[in-house]
Amino acid sequence: MTNERVEIITSVERRRRWSSAEKEQLVAASLEPGASVSAIAREAGIHASQLYGWRRQLRIRPVIGFAPVQISAEAAPAVVAGRGAIEIEFANGARMRVTGVVEPAMLRAAVASLSGDRRR
Secondary structure, three states, rough: OOOOOOOOOOOOOOEEEOOHHHHHHHHHHOOOOOOOOOHHHHHHHHOHHHHHHHHHHOOOOOOOOOOOOOOOOOOOOOOOOOOOEEEEEOOOOOOOOOOOOOHHHHHHHHHHHHHHOOOO
């Protein structure tokens, strides 16, 4: 008597195991310009929804990093959003109302003059 092995095949296995490399290859093919996801899925013997699922799983997210920046020597002019006003009342009773755009050096000189501080 010989030992013979007999296999009885009752049905075809429905689930195919795909390696990561195979999935990546199919996803890359589906991302090519003009590629048809349905056609690629049909050729591979899978549903298009499966291929879309793999695309979601393997989606490459952009790397967050630094962006190149160019710095110019010229300062951009200040943009005035609206006409604001500042009113200052000093301890000696003097009042100063400033509207519009004022040079910082001019404002410092006016505040120093009205506050009695002659050092500035």
